[in-house]
Amino acid sequence: MFEVIFLQFLNGLDKGAAYALIALGLTLVFGTLGVVNFAHGALFMLGAFCAVLFRQFVTLETVTLDPEKLSPWGAPLEIREPLVQAWFGDFGAVLVNYSVPASIIITIPIMLLVGIGLERGIIKHFYKRPHAEQILVTFGLAIVAQELIKSFFGPNPIPQPMPSDLRGAADIGAFLGMQANVITYPIWRLIYFLFSFVIIGGVFAFLQFTTFGMVVRAGMADRETVGLLGINIDRRFTIMFGLAAVVAGMAGVMYTPLLPPNYHIGMDFLVLSFVVVVVGGMGSLPGAVAAGFLLGILQSFASMTQVKALIPGIDQIIIYLVAVVILLVLPRGLFGRRGVMEA
């Protein structure tokens, strides 16, 4: 029984990690700029498509016809050689194999540019507007981003292979000194969890231990006073928006092997992430992370057959049910502050 529970716990971790990463970015944007960003799911999706783009780039091939050999149906045999392999040799092959993690290299600058461009171009004008209008404009932006991706990459999911070394499952049970082959867990999911752990830790450390982070935290607490001290808080908040976009993008990149990305993957995550953010408490970063993992793990427990036999249909509604209960018991979510978005 302990093994089963432990396994479900692990299963919840990777989904919880994805929720936590998106919710973290949402909260960063909300806490700094005070903007409800419905385009955040689209940023997740754009990140995922950075991985697709990168893979399409590294798998560009030269096709040469070999007139000596014939394929079984009589046509000249085509010799396909990936360009990167021709240029870089073995390193190229490794690059093709590790295309998903490697694409983070292009994801970071792209998402930073997208984020800062979005903030300076449009969202800047919406700081003082009502939340309903912020929702409408960011929702419109999300639709535009989705449709652009759809017209370039098509409507179908594009599977991204994980690196060949990281396929298969890790025997966590044996690693922890339990019976072998009882608790096995896909390696990539484990990597996703560790990756999210590093990112979340990185963001918290950045906010906690750097001067920049300290200024941002001060700005979150009282923007006006920080501005009066002669600090250009707007520029720092813009950079934080870029950072949130990068976090969402990287979450999207690493999730591609688990779920082939299509153009509406962002919307699918968006609603759940909003529930996560609110359950955690608006504007609270630890709340977002805690609620992300809590809901991910509870969802995984609710989809156990034993639980489903006990309460039919619970796996479909558990997240919303927990959200309702938490919001009714704790009026501002887990770690919410008083007066934030309650009007």
Place this chain on the structure above:
Amino acid sequence: MRVMSRNDLLLFVGFTVVVLAMPIWLHPFGAAYPDLLQRFMIFGIFAVGFNILFGLTGYLSFGHAAFFGVGSYAAVWSFKLLSLDAIPALIFAVVVSGLFSLIIGYVSLRRSGIYFSILTLAFAQMSYNLAYSVLTPITNGETGLQLTLGDPRSLDVAMGVSTVGQPVPTLLGQSLGGFAGFYFCAGFLILAFFIAQRITNSPFGMMLKGIKSNQTRMNYTGFNTKPYTLAAFVISGMYAGLAGALLAVTDPLAGAERMQWTASGEVVLMTILGGAGTLVGPVIGAWLIKYFENIFSAINDNILRGFWSFLPEGADNVMVTISSKFVGEGWFLTLGLLFVLVVVFLPGGIMEGVRRIAHLFDRKPKDKPGKAAPRPQPAE
């Protein structure tokens, strides 16, 4: 007692004329076919009802599609169990969705702001997911609830009415297909608009507006605001149920996808696009979105080629390629751009644009021409 001020009467009469004449003036736009017109009416009712909650009290519900879906299911069940007549179905649907919204509203209204939005969203998503899984005996799951020959229809049997062939909803024995269905729905839209207008101008409506601008102050003046918001919530839930039931009347097949959050989001967008808090705005928003959905998505390359044929050779091909990205499959892109443009340039929705144009023709000197009054910021 004065029943209606002159302006209100003019607005109501004008609205009625515009709605009833829709088959005529929409003809040049290619939208004057009954199926789309019925949708215009139905979603107009939905948006008017949503505006009673969101536009007046400022409570942003993200789960109104649940009441819409419940209305649809209730209407279809009434067709199956009671009678094929539309009137009992509508009454039954409005009552059921009213009760449903009373329960959800009572719980959700314990919180305000985004916490309220997420509570309503959670309830609606629960209803949607349960309609697909556990509640299949009631909702018929993915297939959708539909009428069959073997339905009991106890009232019809008692009245001695028998149907031949595929059962379709009727009104006192008359078929509700085509334009008859449109005028049936149009009557309800006009009625819904009238009631909304009366609510807005009533003391009750003033109370709701007071809640929007400053709930704390309302509490301090001695009003218990909760019953008022709950009443507004239930009224708008009943509007949604009525709209859902009318959709079931025109097409007796109720599916769970009507309750999904995207459907809730759609009515929010309709209302904000048209202008939240105004009477006509939400209806216009609903018409615009439904128009885009049905007309823009139906345009294909051949129609575009005909449209750009006046251009010289080559240039027309370029224009067809560019514009084809925005229509047909890509109509959503146009919709997204429209949202962004409207919110950036017309913060109050389309009605704000109408007001600005009216200002241009207004000779009287205004203290602030072309600018909306500053929004009152609610206190903590």
